Amino acid sequence: MIKSFFAYYKPxxxxxFLDFFCAVIVAGLEIVFPVVVNKVIREYLPDQDLVLIIxxxxxxxxxxxxxxxxxxxVTYFGHKLGHLIERDMRKRLFNHLTLQPFTFYDDRKVGELMSRMTTDLFEIGEVAHHGPEDIFIAISSLIVTFVLMFYVHPILAVISVVLVPIITVLIVYFNKRMTKVNREIYNELADFNSGIESVMSGIRVVKAxxxxxxENQKFYKLNEGYKNAKLKFYQVMGLSHTINTLLIRLLSLIALLASSVFYIKGYISDYSDVIYFILLTNVLIKPIEKMNAVIESYPKGIAGFKRYQELLSIKPSIVDKTNAEELNNVxxxxxxxxxxxxxxxxxxxxSKINFKIKAGETIAFVGPSGGGKSTLCNLLPRFYDITGGDILIDSKSIQDVTLKSLRENIGIVQQEVFIFNGSLRDNIKYGKLDATEEEILKAAKYAQLDEVIKDLEFGLDTILGDRGIKLSGGQRQRLSIxxxxxxNPPILILDEATSALDSTTEMLIQESLEKLSKGRTTLVIAHRLSTIKNADRIFVITKKGILESGTHKELLNNNGMYAKLYNMQFDIS
Incomplete structure (x- = not known):
């Protein structure tokens, strides 16, 4: 894990080294003060040499x-280093998450992932800055200070630092305890963030x-869980800080007492050495206090880095094969x-579904909810991977082509329309990021969205609000269309594409969709059977598979499942 962590320092x-070198010099300059004071007291004061003292x-x-x-x-560039490492980790994690398939997100909360992208990585950035230099400086300062103390009097030096090993053991012990508690805190924080995200996103449902x-009661439990985890950490941290502070103060007193005894007994001949020794003891305390401070931040960072690695270790289950081909000229x-x-x-x-669709055909999938209609279509762009069989486009297995080229050739209007934060223009352009103004307006017109644009105060530049709250359900659906x-892809998937539209708008959209479908392969998932009368073929999908297939007229004449669904929908007896 340490090797993985330090790999982020490489760029x-x-x-x-600038930060580290300056930090080492700063620490070294701390030792200069007692050395100079010793020189003044030992040589310049007895000689009453004011010039040299000044x-x-x-x-x-x-x-x-x-x-x-x-x-x-150290402060600016050190924090810059920590933030750059934090940025790189966040970028890598974000890229990693965008590569994950639908199945990854099916089992995870958005709030939890947000927590790992923000809080976890912030703590890692802090450790990346302070950790290595603080530990190195603390150890180096301890050694150098001890050598200077040893030079004054070896036995006295050993007596004065007798508590240092005990303090070190306690630091390691409390570090392990706080790392464990911090993992609990992060888990509670993930649930906490997820709970807030869920309620804020669904606030209109809550109020309705x-x-x-x-929701207040649910939040209270989440808030209390997070609070309890934090208090447990503060309890361990408080115990650590209290014990170590006490031992550090005892270390000062031991040095004062021991050096005084040695002077009185005549083991130290010059009182200036006593002062020098006490000053060195104060210098010795600083690296110990620095190590004590490190153990407060280190557990947070190390717990966050472990969680970060856990996410990175989850390999995307849907990836390009080696030597996957581009899917062109579809x-x-x-x-x-x-x-x-x-x-x-x-x-x-x-289970063992078989059918063929010719280029340019419009195929509709109907049937009861839960029969697998949407799943069947989601397999085509490999949002999920098949567990058996194969799917071919122009005789090429979708497993043998790159995901990017596969999905570039498939256009999808999903049942649940997601609107990104931003303007109407930005949301339409998501279909083609380099689209011109003319292309955007043309697409909007085809989707019967041009009148909506005219009614909006800022037209295409109107900010739509969180998840497109400023648009009605039908308008959001038209934006998606x-x-x-x-x-403008060669293959279209319309997953309940007109489900949120009123009858008049639906008719207009259907006309536009039919125009667009000409010469393109179109897969339509529909509950409103009136919208698929003109489909080339209709497949009736149930949990048992494809129950029926044929044209609208053929299926009505068969008097099977499709006829039953049609008659129920239009109340035909």
């Missing part, structure tokens, strides 16, 4: 100014059902050969 070697004090002032300048470098009190012939699919270890949703017109 910033110069910045790291010179020594002036030198110390220069050292402190120099140290302050270096401290600025007058369930504010219910005609739109599609074939499902013995296709089976199941979600994890669940019972198969689809506009994206599809803009993308």
């Amino acid at each position: 910033y070697k110069k910045l790291f 010179t020594a004090v002036s030198a110390l002032v220069g050292f402190y100014i120099f140290s302050a300048m270096l401290q600025y470098i 059902f007058s369930n504010e009190e219910f 005609l739109g012939n599609i074939e499902y050969k013995n296709v089976s699919f199941s979600y994890g270890e669940e019972k198969e949703v689809l 506009a994206r599809m017109f803009l993308k």
Whole structure:
């Protein structure tokens, strides 16, 4: 894990060494003060040499100014280093998450992932800055200070640092405890963030059902869980800080008592050595306090980095094969050969499905909810991977082509329309990021969205609000259809594309969809059977597979499942 962590320093070697070098000098300058004071007391005061005393004090002032300048470098560039590493980790994690298939998100909360992208990585950035240099400086300062103390009197030096090993053991012990507690905190924080995200996103549903009190109670439990985890951490941290502070103060007293005894007994002949020794003891305390501070931030960072690695270790289950080909010049012939699919270890949703679609055909999928209509279509762009059989486009297996080229050739209008934060223009352009103004307006017109644009105060530049709250359900659906017109792919999937539209708008959209469908392969998932009368073929999908197939007239004449659904929908007796 340590090797993986330090790999992130590689692009910033110069910045790291600048920060590290300056931090070491700053720490080294701390030792200059007792050395100069010792020189003044031992030599300059007895000689009453005021010039040299002023010179020594002036030198110390220069050292402190120099140290302050270096401290600025350590503070700014050190935090810059930590943030750059944090940024790189966040970028890598975001890229990793965007590669994950639908199944990954089916089992996870958005709030949890947000917590890992923000809080976890912030703590890692702090450790990336402070961790290595603070530990190195603390250990180096301890060694150098001890050597100077040893030079004054070896036995006295050993007596004075007798508590250091005990303090070190306690630091390691409390570090492990706080790392464990921090993992609990992060888990609670993930649930906490997820709960807030869920309620804020669904606040209109909460209010519609007058369930504010219910959500307040749920939030209270989440808030208390997070609070309890934090208090547990503060309890361990407080115990650590209290014990170590006490031992550090005892270390000072032991040094004072021992050096006084040694002077009185005559083991130290010069009282200036006593002062020098006590000053060195105060210098010795600083690296110990620094190590004590490190253990407060280190557990947070290490717990966050472990969670970060856990996410990175989850390899995307749907990836390009080695030597996958680009899918170009698509005609739109599609074939499902013995296709089976199941979600994890669940019972198969689809079992050995077989059918062919000719280029340019419009095929409709109908049937009861839960029969597998949407799943069947989601397998084509590999949002989920088949568990058996094969799917071909123009005789090429979709497993053998790149995901990017496959999905570029398939346009999808999904049942649940997602509107991104931003303007209407930005949301339409999502279908083609480099679209011109003319192309955007043309797509909007095809999707019957041009009148909506005229009614909006800022037209295409209107900010739509969170999840497109400023648009009605039908307008959001039309925006989604506009994206599809803009993308203009050879294969279309319409998943309840007109489900949220009124009858008048639906008729207009159907006309536009029919125009767009000419010469393109179109897969339509529909509950409103009136919208698919003109489909080339209709497949009736149930949990048992394809129950019926044929044209609208053929299926009505068969008097089977389709006829039953049609008669129920239009109340035909």
